[in-house]
Amino acid sequence: MAEAIYEYASSFRPFDVEREVRRLVSEGVDPKLILELLRKALLNAYQLYRQGVYGLPHLSAMVTTFHMALEAMGDKFHPSENAPKVLMGTLGSIHYIGKDIIKCFYIAEGFNVLDLGENLLAEDFIKGIEFFKPHVVALSIFLTNVLNELEKIVSFLEEKELRREVKIIIGGAVANEHIARKYRVDGWGRDPGEAVKLVYEMLEKIGGEK
Amino acid sequence: MSEITGLERAYTYLKGKRPDKMPLWHDSMYLAWKLSGVSDLRDYVINPEAIARGYERYVEQFKVDITGAYLDQWALYEVLGAEVEILPHVVQPKTPSWRYRPDRGVYEKFRDVDDLDKYDPRRGRRAAALFKAWGILMDRFGDKVLFRQGIPGPAATLALVVGTPEIMRDVMIFPGLLDELRELLLGPVMDWTVQVSVMLVEAVDYQNFNMSFVTYDRSFLDPELRKWLASIDLEFLKRVRNEIGWNVPVTTHVCSYDPDLDFIYEHFGKMVNELQFYSPGSTYPLGEAVQKFGGRIPLCAGIDHLGTLYAGTRREVEEMVKRSIELGKECETFALGPGCGLALGTPLENVKLLAELRDTYGVWS
Numbered sequence: 001m002a003e004a005i006y007e008y009a010s011s012f013r014p015f016d017v018e019r020e021v022r023r024l025v026s027e028g029v030d031p032k033l034i035l036e037l038l039r040k041a042l043l044n045a046y047q048l049y050r051q052g053v054y055g056l057p058h059l060s061a062m063v064t065t066f067h068m069a070l071e072a073m074g075d076k077f078h079p080s081e082n083a084p085k086v087l088m089g090t091l092g093s094i095h096y097i098g099k100d101i102i103k104c105f106y107i108a109e110g111f112n113v114l115d116l117g118e119n120l121l122a123e124d125f126i127k128g129i130e131f132f133k134p135h136v137v138a139l140s141i142f143l144t145n146v147l148n149e150l151e152k153i154v155s156f157l158e159e160k161e162l163r164r165e166v167k168i169i170i171g172g173a174v175a176n177e178h179i180a181r182k183y184r185v186d187g188w189g190r191d192p193g194e195a196v197k198l199v200y201e202m203l204e205k206i207g208g209e210k
Numbered sequence: 211m212s213e214i215t216g217l218e219r220a221y222t223y224l225k226g227k228r229p230d231k232m233p234l235w236h237d238s239m240y241l242a243w244k245l246s247g248v249s250d251l252r253d254y255v256i257n258p259e260a261i262a263r264g265y266e267r268y269v270e271q272f273k274v275d276i277t278g279a280y281l282d283q284w285a286l287y288e289v290l291g292a293e294v295e296i297l298p299h300v301v302q303p304k305t306p307s308w309r310y311r312p313d314r315g316v317y318e319k320f321r322d323v324d325d326l327d328k329y330d331p332r333r334g335r336r337a338a339a340l341f342k343a344w345g346i347l348m349d350r351f352g353d354k355v356l357f358r359q360g361i362p363g364p365a366a367t368l369a370l371v372v373g374t375p376e377i378m379r380d381v382m383i384f385p386g387l388l389d390e391l392r393e394l395l396l397g398p399v400m401d402w403t404v405q406v407s408v409m410l411v412e413a414v415d416y417q418n419f420n421m422s423f424v425t426y427d428r429s430f431l432d433p434e435l436r437k438w439l440a441s442i443d444l445e446f447l448k449r450v451r452n453e454i455g456w457n458v459p460v461t462t463h464v465c466s467y468d469p470d471l472d473f474i475y476e477h478f479g480k481m482v483n484e485l486q487f488y489s490p491g492s493t494y495p496l497g498e499a500v501q502k503f504g505g506r507i508p509l510c511a512g513i514d515h516l517g518t519l520y521a522g523t524r525r526e527v528e529e530m531v532k533r534s535i536e537l538g539k540e541c542e543t544f545a546l547g548p549g550c551g552l553a554l555g556t557p558l559e560n561v562k563l564l565a566e567l568r569d570t571y572g573v574w575s
Contacts, residue, residue: 012382014312055432057378064379067310094302096309097375118305119297144520144553145240145299173467174553176491178521190467191429 002033005069009041012058014065021072031077038069039108046105046192059101059192066104079112084203087134089116089125090172092146098172099140102195106138109196122152129157129166136167136202138195141174150183167202171195216275217417220356220545223508224418224459224483228543232535232572234565235276235486235510235547237358240554241561242268242279252296255281256335258342265347269355271558273565276461276545278358278420279347281336284370286361286406288334290323292371299554306373314384316372320394324401331406344413352415358461359410360420363443364399381435388438395442400449407450411458419454420461421447421482423474427466428493436470440477447481459483462510465550468493475503486510488549490530491517496537504541512538513564515548520556527560531567538572546572 002024008016021034045062048054070077086106090099096118106113114132116124129137139150150170157163167186170179175188186205187198214222214230222229246264248254254261265279282301284292293304308316323329331337347357361367368391369377381388411419425431425439451460464474464487471487471494479485485507489496491514503509512534513519518526531546538544546568552561 014383052428053432055378055435056375056430057382057435058432060375060379061382063375064310064312064383071310093300094305143300144516144555147555174516176517178517182521 002029002037005034006037006041009038009062009065009069010044012061012065014061014068017065018068018072021069025073025076031073034069034073035077035108038066042066042104042108050193056097060097063097063100063104066107067100070107079107079110083110083112084136084199085112085114085132085134086136086138086199087114087116087125087128087132088138088140089120089128090118090140090142091120091125091149092141093143094118095140095142095172102138102140102171102192105192105196106199109199111199121146122149122156125153126156129153129162134166135206136169136199138199139168139170140172141170141179142172144174147174147179147183150185154184165206167205169195169198169202215353216355217353219275221459223543223545224461226483226508226542228574231574232538232568233275233356233510233545234273234568234572235358235545236272236274236513236515236552236561236564237265237278237280238268238552238554238556239280239282241552241556241558244554245271251298251301255285255296255301256339258339258346261339261343262346262350265343266350269351272561274355276356276358276547278551279340279343280551281340285334285336285340286331287367287370288337289329289331290367290371290402291319303370303373306376308376309373312376312380312383314380314387316376317368317387317391317394320368320371320399322398324398324405326402326405329402331409341409341413348413348415352417356417356461357414358418358420358463359414360418360422360461360463361403361407361410362422362424363439363446364395364403365425365439365442366422367399367403368395392438392442396445400442400446403446404449404453408453411450411454416454416458418459418461418483419450420463421450421478422463423469423478424463424465426464426470426474428468428470430466436473440473444477444481447478451481462486463550464488466492471499471503475507479507482507484508484510484545486545486547488514490514490534491549496534500537500540504544506542508543508545509538509541510545510547511549512544512546513548515550515552515556519548519560519564520553522560524560524563527563528567531564532571535568535571539574 169187219229242264245267
């Protein structure tokens with residue numbers, strides 16, 4: 001039964017999830033159903049996190065579970081064609097757990113996500129923007145050491161007159177209103193719930209500015 | 211009459227009393243690197259003279275009473291297998307092979323780490339450089355400035371070697387791992403961490419021991435795991451204090467964005483000499499902290515190092531510091547400080563302004 005995925009994921013049993021996903025995919029089960037079950041488990045865990053019952057260890061386990069499940073689905077899973085496109089990555093450092101948690105939320109929400117990974121510089125994001133043509137660029141930033149790279153990304157979008165079509169949001173330890181203002185980004189947030197809301201706000205802005 | 215030294219000011223504050231003015235604390239690995247004159251970070255981190263020079267210039271330029279001389283947080287754990295990559299702008303951990311595929315076997319190597327002949331941190335190049343740098347700095351400033359010095363508890367020893375997200379995940383997915391880890395943490399890992407703590411305190415002439423409470427962020431651990439961790443950290447702090455002597459002050463480090471100061475004070479308040487934390491800039495308002503704790507323990511806070519100090523105007527910095535000092539004056543005693551090490555790129559004029567503002571407004575009348 002596909003619902004076993006929800007039980008395994010909610011009990012933080014990623015190896016069981018992986019096995020079950022492989023089995024279901026081989027039997028032709030719709031990957032969207034699998035994703036929906038993972039999404040339920042993720043949202044349930046996040047709800048408990050917001051209530052203070054769960055902590056980062058639980059969300060960390062969820063990230064691994066999600067990752068292993070997506071790997072197990074292989075090329076069977078595709079976001080829908082009209083899905084909002086989000087380009088994401090960590091600027092200039094290895095920090096990944098916050099980004100990966102938010103990536104799970106974005107995928108679960110149905111966004112078309114391209115995660116460039118970590119240790120990225122401006123040129124990586126610029127190549128990603130040119131290739132992927134995202135609606136939103138979501139940067140995870142933990143070090144001020146690389147904020148000059150953020151400046152380069154913003155300046156690139158300004159020079160190409162893309163600020164209306166492509167919005168920039170930041171998260172991570174360095175995200176705050178002072179930094180957002182100084183580097184002219186469109187939004188900032190500090191937790192996964194805010195990250196999803198921010199994307200919807202950016203999409204509204206894009207729609208409104210057209 | 212000559213002014214008292216920063217060290218005397220710091221000690222008075224740590225005893226719960228008001229010195230002539232509020233001590234000023236801040237430090238920064240990356241600003242010290244820039245001040246050292248060594249352009250390549252890879253050269254800097256293994257050069258004790260350069261490390262010492264950077265911090266000497268830091269103390270001279272910014273007139274701090276309390277500072278800290280350190281490199282990246284993995285330097286002391288290199289001998290335990292913590293691997294880093296040193297990029298032009300940062301030192302950071304390498305991605306472990308168990309990042310996406312959990313591996314319970316990674317914890318086996320910690321069973322014999324209490325053998326300090328084998329696991330002396332000074333066998334690591336960066337740690338060796340640090341110990342030598344501390345010697346240079348103590349000769350120069352040991353009687354003038356307090357150098358915050360410490361290491362987080364045994365759980366951090368594991369986390370910084372295995373990976374913090376990985377260990378957090380693993381305790382959820384591997385049945386029985388938490389009990390196994392408790393055994394390690396109260397056994398060989400505790401022994402290693404305590405022994406290294408003593409080495410560190412000796413290296414700064416027993417000025418202080420700094421205890422980190424970073425993990426006690428409300429968004430990190432659930433209540434059960436937080437209590438579990440606190441029981442281990444409490445044991446750690448007791449053992450360290452027994453080894454170094456109970457007259458050596460314990461400074462603290464709470465750089466969390468969502469600090470559970472109430473929990474920290476409840477569980478550790480009697481074992482530490484101050485509560486340093488990040489406010490303004492975190493979720494814990496300084497005013498609330500002053501009201502709750504200002505009459506009970508010395509507080510060190512007041513500078514939003516990632517917001518106002520980094521990106522604010524001179525006027526905004528001045529307003530922030532004035533407001534923090536006003537609140538600080540409601541405490542038994544207070545030190546002005548940021549949440550954590552200052553960030554690379556913090557305008558030097560803003561950093562220099564801190565001592566000026568403290569001298570103008572932070573005098574205890």
